[in-house]
Amino acid sequence: MITDPLAADHGALSDALAGVIEALRTYPGVAVGEGMVAGPAGRSSTIESQVEGFVKHLAEHMREEEDVLFPALLAVSPEAEPEIEQLAEEHWPIHLTAREFSVRFTSGDVEGACRVARVFLAELLSHVGHETRVIRRILDSAGPEALRGTENLFFEWRVRSTAAELAPLLREWDSTLEIVEARDGVVSVQVGPDAPSRRPLQTQISRFLKARIPDVLRVEFEDAHPGGR
């Protein structure tokens, strides 16, 4: 089913946020709901990376929807523009809630962060439900020709969303990554200026993408030239 990659990412985001809430609720030394607030000194690195990972993943998810998915849906169904615009508008309050959540967490207000995270989860699930219904209706009413064209756009969207998760690995290698193209199961990637000499990094990226997206058949690496592709 064409919406599977989207559903998988929505599931991953909801699960990640539920995990963050659970981690905050049982945060060492903090009894949420009893008015105790933890200071930054007691924060564990595990929960920090959990929160950071979730916020980043969500921002990337919404950016890719706005840049790739929504324009693709609009091409399939121009008459659905008001509904697609509404989906994009729903991203704003989610961005604001994400910001409030991050600010509270980084300032050590764990109880407040936990409270905001619960509202956040409800907001996210409501948007995801609406988004899924709108997309399903557009795809169900599209002809087979339009759907074939959309498959590649969904593939590209999935690859770009997943590539965002490679950030920690790239930091480790002091490198950068750009998805040049993703279609028909083939992903073209440009990795940092020293990419050709970095075979192990290329192997890791290739393995990661193939493991996360079964539709990836091949990952090709392009040389990065200063001032050009």
Ligand SMILES: [Fe+2]
């Ligand atoms: Fe969305």
Ligand SMILES: [Fe+2]
């Ligand atoms: Fe979404």
